[in-house]
Amino acid sequence: MKLPDLAELALRNLRESVLRNSLTTIGISVGVASLVAMLSLGIGLQQLASRRLMKSGLFDTVVVTSRRDLRNFGRDDERTAPPPGESRILDEPTRIEIEHLPNVMEAYPDIRFITELRYEDKPHLTMVAALPSSAKSNDAFEAVQGQFFSSDIAPEVVIQKTFAEELLGKTPKTGLDETNVAVVAAPLLGKELTMRYAQREAAPSTAGNAGASSDQGAAGAAYSVVSRELKLQIVGVADLDPESMRGPTRARVFLPLKLAESLHVMQPTDLREISRAAAGSQPVYSSVSVRVKNPAEIHAIEDAIKKMGFNTFSILDATRSLQQFFAVLDVFLGIFGSLALAVASIGIVNTLVMAILERRREIGIMKAIGASDGDVKRLFFAEAGAMGILGGILGVILGWAIGQVINLGTNIYLKRQSLPPEHFWAVPWWLVAFALVFAFGVSLVSGLYPAGRAARLDPVQALRYE
Amino acid sequence: MGETVIRAVDGVSLEVFSGEFVALLGSSGSGKSSVLNLIAGLDRPTSGSVVVNDRDLAQLSREELARYRLHTVGMVFQSFNLIASMTLAENVELPMRFAEIERGKRDSLAREALTRVGLQSRMSHRPSELSGGEQQRAALARALINRPQLLLADEPTGNLDSHTGTEIMDMVREFNEKLGMTVVMVTHERALAERYAQRLIFLADGKLVSDETNANAVGAERGRL
Numbered sequence: 001m002k003l004p005d006l007a008e009l010a011l012r013n014l015r016e017s018v019l020r021n022s023l024t025t026i027g028i029s030v031g032v033a034s035l036v037a038m039l040s041l042g043i044g045l046q047q048l049a050s051r052r053l054m055k056s057g058l059f060d061t062v063v064v065t066s067r068r069d070l071r072n073f074g075r076d077d078e079r080t081a082p083p084p085g086e087s088r089i090l091d092e093p094t095r096i097e098i099e100h101l102p103n104v105m106e107a108y109p110d111i112r113f114i115t116e117l118r119y120e121d122k123p124h125l126t127m128v129a130a131l132p133s134s135a136k137s138n139d140a141f142e143a144v145q146g147q148f149f150s151s152d153i154a155p156e157v158v159i160q161k162t163f164a165e166e167l168l169g170k171t172p173k174t175g176l177d178e179t180n181v182a183v184v185a186a187p188l189l190g191k192e193l194t195m196r197y198a199q200r201e202a203a204p205s206t207a208g209n210a211g212a213s214s215d216q217g218a219a220g221a222a223y224s225v226v227s228r229e230l231k232l233q234i235v236g237v238a239d240l241d242p243e244s245m246r247g248p249t250r251a252r253v254f255l256p257l258k259l260a261e262s263l264h265v266m267q268p269t270d271l272r273e274i275s276r277a278a279a280g281s282q283p284v285y286s287s288v289s290v291r292v293k294n295p296a297e298i299h300a301i302e303d304a305i306k307k308m309g310f311n312t313f314s315i316l317d318a319t320r321s322l323q324q325f326f327a328v329l330d331v332f333l334g335i336f337g338s339l340a341l342a343v344a345s346i347g348i349v350n351t352l353v354m355a356i357l358e359r360r361r362e363i364g365i366m367k368a369i370g371a372s373d374g375d376v377k378r379l380f381f382a383e384a385g386a387m388g389i390l391g392g393i394l395g396v397i398l399g400w401a402i403g404q405v406i407n408l409g410t411n412i413y414l415k416r417q418s419l420p421p422e423h424f425w426a427v428p429w430w431l432v433a434f435a436l437v438f439a440f441g442v443s444l445v446s447g448l449y450p451a452g453r454a455a456r457l458d459p460v461q462a463l464r465y466e
Numbered sequence: 467m468g469e470t471v472i473r474a475v476d477g478v479s480l481e482v483f484s485g486e487f488v489a490l491l492g493s494s495g496s497g498k499s500s501v502l503n504l505i506a507g508l509d510r511p512t513s514g515s516v517v518v519n520d521r522d523l524a525q526l527s528r529e530e531l532a533r534y535r536l537h538t539v540g541m542v543f544q545s546f547n548l549i550a551s552m553t554l555a556e557n558v559e560l561p562m563r564f565a566e567i568e569r570g571k572r573d574s575l576a577r578e579a580l581t582r583v584g585l586q587s588r589m590s591h592r593p594s595e596l597s598g599g600e601q602q603r604a605a606l607a608r609a610l611i612n613r614p615q616l617l618l619a620d621e622p623t624g625n626l627d628s629h630t631g632t633e634i635m636d637m638v639r640e641f642n643e644k645l646g647m648t649v650v651m652v653t654h655e656r657a658l659a660e661r662y663a664q665r666l667i668f669l670a671d672g673k674l675v676s677d678e679t680n681a682n683a684v685g686a687e688r689g690r691l
Contacts (some may be wrong), residue, residue: 005563255583368508370536370564370609373528397650458506463547 010382017355024298024344024351025391030397031341032439036431037402040328042242044403044426046326057292062109062290064098064305066090087407088383090285098290101298101304108132112251113267116329117232118194119167126163129251130260130373140415146236152258155195157234163252185237192231198266199226210377221394225266237463294346330438341439344391345446352450355383363454364462373455379452381444388443393437399435401425422446475500475511476672482665484615487642487649489659489666497672498652499620505650506539506618507531518616534566540609544621545602548608550595554580555589564611579607579629583637600628606637609649615643617650623658635662 001009015019036291066089088094099107111130116123136148149156151451164184201224232255267286290305292298302312356363363376414421475497482488488499503509504516506521516523518538526534532636535541548557550608558576567575580589593601600623609617619638623631639662642649652660659666660680 001563002566009563010550054651361547362549362551365549366560366564367532368506368535368541368547369545369561370532371613372532372564375532375564409578460503463508463543 001380006146006378006382009379010386014386019350020351021387024154024347025387026389027344027347028439029394029398029445031209031344032392032435033402034340034420035334035337036396036399036427036435038333039431040399040403040425040427041433042326042330042333043428044252047426048422048424049322058293060177060298062292062302062305062312064090065311066292067309067311090288090310092283094287095285097179098175098288098305101301103293103301104290106132107288108257109266109291110287110289113197113265116130116196117253124166124251127251128253128255131313132257142236144236146189147180148236149213149256152256153262154256155230155232155234156235156256157250158238158254159234160238162251181239188234188237191234193234195230195232197228197263200264200266201226222230230263230298254355259344341442346441348387348443348446349449352380352384352447356450356454360457360462365455367459368463377451377455384443384447385440388440389436392439395439396432396435396457403427475504478669478670478674480667480674480677481505482648482650485646487639487664488651489661490668490669491651491666493654493661496669498669501650501669502620502650502652507534519606523645526591531550536561537612538614538616540614540617542602542605542609542622545669546593546605548601548605550593553590553592554585554604557604558611559610561612575611579611580604581691598626599633602626602634603637606634610641612633613647617649619649621653622651638662
């Protein structure tokens, strides 16, 4: 029998005992719905977690530190690596070398320092960090109020919302009552901040001219430290915290990278490096951030940098265990979701076995007029499959609806708890396709026994049966 | 313990020639229906052979038997055996679905077959809406739709009054004479058999009792099936 005929006969047979078949189909749809609901919850939670990580902006970044820096991220390295005193310095040539590694988009020095910023004559102490112009594409700056730096050397700053609140004398709030960033940004954009900082000036060649003087009798290099002031214009206020993963060293004020470099701000590493004879006019960085073109390559790049004799750290290391957790969670949710579908599949078996008993004579007639075992088997398969597909479609719709309701309910709860609303429910297309295919597959497997039984029916017996 | 073996048909040996109209007679339980089922390929003999067109049905696979029933045999039954949930047109069309005949062709063939048995106005009715005679006519139309060489009838008039029974039998004879179709009919009505069949075969307790040529019979074209 041809497929269209098969489908037509199957649907006609399903219509014949519409109540029983509808109930079975609803059973399947409930099973599919629970599967879809469970898996979309798992996927939604995973997306929520990785969305948070992505927004941190450090997802595709490797932080490189010198092994001379004793507060290493990767403490395991200390055992295998050469002693800190013999390892390489993280200076400008090294940065360029790293930048030329394959798949590296850029490597920029991590310039950050704690300093005082004056706004309307009130001092505010905070961490300042330099950002390359590429950071503009960072998700954290997507919703920036105002704009990003006009150029890499412009005397401009982008400040974080909490700092903006501090400048305005407001107490930062969290939860749903959180102040809208636009409200905080409006009075600050275009205003001036005065930054005070300690400038490091190379001393040996030029005579110290501004107050501070260096010990001329010292061996090797020396420098002087000059206190300076710089006026900066607030051009943007960022809502999200681009450095949320950095913990206590996170910055709340951001400067353009080139500008920050030209300032020669005194860095913590400077003090240590001064004791090295080799310390020349080239700056030495405490750490270098390496942005990779593709997060999948992050491991290879980390390895390459480690071979060069540096310590590395990437957020991807931290997310790997998270991914593992979600894989296990998805499996468990999937198993629970499938249980209902397993029960539904027993319903299919039951319905079809009943149908065989009821249609025994009909099967006998079909065989007498020339239907082969295969025709009969395929007909029952088609009926099972049709119930599976219909149940699958209904189930996906139902599962999606359940998800929406739970999402809504949870957000109402979150609102009561003064937490921001979250979208932790996701029904991606592949899940819809998977659910439909799975429902179809399960129903076919359920049809296996009834179809085989119908096909083996002896026509003489079946026709004698009145 | 053990099953009781019932020999429904025991050592029956008969030969039917192409174009013949044969009646199998006997009381109920004589094994006449079993012989018919063997010829129809619905049943297999435990021993011996059933040869149709030089093919031994006992040696065919289940799939081959189904094809044989589809293309070589047409069957009508005492209880009509139309599928209740289908209209007459759909019932007649069903064997063509199994034979994988194109849809467009099927419609016209089904219409033609039902017209031939005088049911053109009942095509979209379900069997339950029809009289017994009409149902049996539809069953005849279905039996002949794939142009079989062999028409097997199991008590075709058993559920009909004598008038409609005659109507059906006239049709069967017409197919036998005009289309040269071989007919094997099971009946317990001797009168009916004598009126239509060229050969009368009597069975009792699964054994062949007598095989006689009917005096009324018109000489059929002789050729081995």
